[in-house]
Amino acid sequence: MEVFLNGAKITTQAATLAELLEEQHVPTEGIAVAIGIRIIRRAEWTTTPIADQAEITLIRATQGG
Amino acid sequence: MKELVIADKKFSSRLFVGTGKFSSSEMMAKAVAASGSELVTVALKRVELDNPQDDMLEHLHLPGVNLLPNTSGVRNAKEAVFAAQMAREALGTNWIKLEVHPDPRYLLPDPIETLKAAEELVKEGFIVMPYINADPVLCKKLEDVGTACVMPLGAPIGSNRGLKTRDLLRIIIEQSNVPVVVDAGIGAPSHAAEAMEMGADAVLINTAIAVAKDPVNMAVAFKMAVEAGRMAFEAQLAPQNLSASATSPLNPFLEGIKDLQL
Numbered sequence: 001m002e003v004f005l006n007g008a009k010i011t012t013q014a015a016t017l018a019e020l021l022e023e024q025h026v027p028t029e030g031i032a033v034a035i036g037i038r039i040i041r042r043a044e045w046t047t048t049p050i051a052d053q054a055e056i057t058l059i060r061a062t063q064g065g
Numbered sequence: 066m067k068e069l070v071i072a073d074k075k076f077s078s079r080l081f082v083g084t085g086k087f088s089s090s091e092m093m094a095k096a097v098a099a100s101g102s103e104l105v106t107v108a109l110k111r112v113e114l115d116n117p118q119d120d121m122l123e124h125l126h127l128p129g130v131n132l133l134p135n136t137s138g139v140r141n142a143k144e145a146v147f148a149a150q151m152a153r154e155a156l157g158t159n160w161i162k163l164e165v166h167p168d169p170r171y172l173l174p175d176p177i178e179t180l181k182a183a184e185e186l187v188k189e190g191f192i193v194m195p196y197i198n199a200d201p202v203l204c205k206k207l208e209d210v211g212t213a214c215v216m217p218l219g220a221p222i223g224s225n226r227g228l229k230t231r232d233l234l235r236i237i238i239e240q241s242n243v244p245v246v247v248d249a250g251i252g253a254p255s256h257a258a259e260a261m262e263m264g265a266d267a268v269l270i271n272t273a274i275a276v277a278k279d280p281v282n283m284a285v286a287f288k289m290a291v292e293a294g295r296m297a298f299e300a301q302l303a304p305q306n307l308s309a310s311a312t313s314p315l316n317p318f319l320e321g322i323k324d325l326q327l
Binding site: 005006007008024026030031032033034037039041042057058059060061062063064065 | 083084085086087090093106107108109110111112114121122132134135137147150151152153154155156222223269271272
């Protein structure tokens with residue numbers, strides 16, 4: 001299946017959000033995840049399924065004023 | 066000096082600092098530590114999948130330092146609310162520096178979208194610190210919807226031009242029932258001291274520290290200026306006069322000496 005991760009199209013075998021993050025080697029500390037505009041709480045990552053063509057956004061803190 | 070209270074949190078430092086534009090995370094951390102600041106802004110960005118190891122936050126694990134995520138990069142209220150929700154999830158804080166500035170040239174905040182977002186975020190339980198134009202009417206409206214403070218600008222972000230809005234800042238300070246944090250445009254410690262002498266509750270500094278030749282010493286200079294300005298405000302400045310007012314006695318103690326006569 002294909003999903004969009006921060007705008008980039010990727011092919012994944014992951015069934016859940018937690019599996020996708022692990023598969024893509026994303027460090028999970030200090031990040032937030034949304035599918036579309038639905039923010040997925042950390043506790044729900046393991047139970048949230050990934051759908052084909054899902055638009056997933058991962059954000060974290062960076063330097064700023 | 067009196068402690069500053071925003072929402073239910075006490076601050077002994079009235080200097081807030083931003084973390085942008087530093088030459089390195091190490092330099093940023095040193096400057097933040099030197100500033101004595103207890104509230105430090107961070108921005109949000111997408112996780113870079115080809116560079117997922119970003120240790121920026123590790124450098125900010127400093128004693129007494131609280132993170133204040135901002136919504137920089139959003140273009141309207143809807144995006145701002147979403148960004149704040151993401152920030153809360155990522156950083157575990159309900160404090161948010163609300164900034165909506167769609168125009169990239171002057172980065173001036175959009176008052177209408179900011180007010181809309183502030184109202185929504187307050188309802189959702191956020192501690193909202195809105196960055197805004199130095200508009201006294203808008204400040205009162207933000208206060209009415211429940212923002213924890215107001216953050217009027219002195220001059221455009223990163224311009225280092227000082228308190229170009231000083232007359233409006235005076236009105237805002239006079240009218241406000243929530244803390245007034247002067248944000249943006251402060252380019253020198255003297256500007257920060259001026260804001261504090263006027264009665265601002267705090268200032269937020271980023272560019273002036275980050276791009277100084279020696280950011281650590283500049284951070285110390287701002288710390289001293291903010292303390293001096295606040296102390297002067299609390300001590301109450303002497304009034305200004307157009308005419309002179311002698312500080313030394315003007316008694317004619319040399320009068321009558323013949324050899325001194327012209």
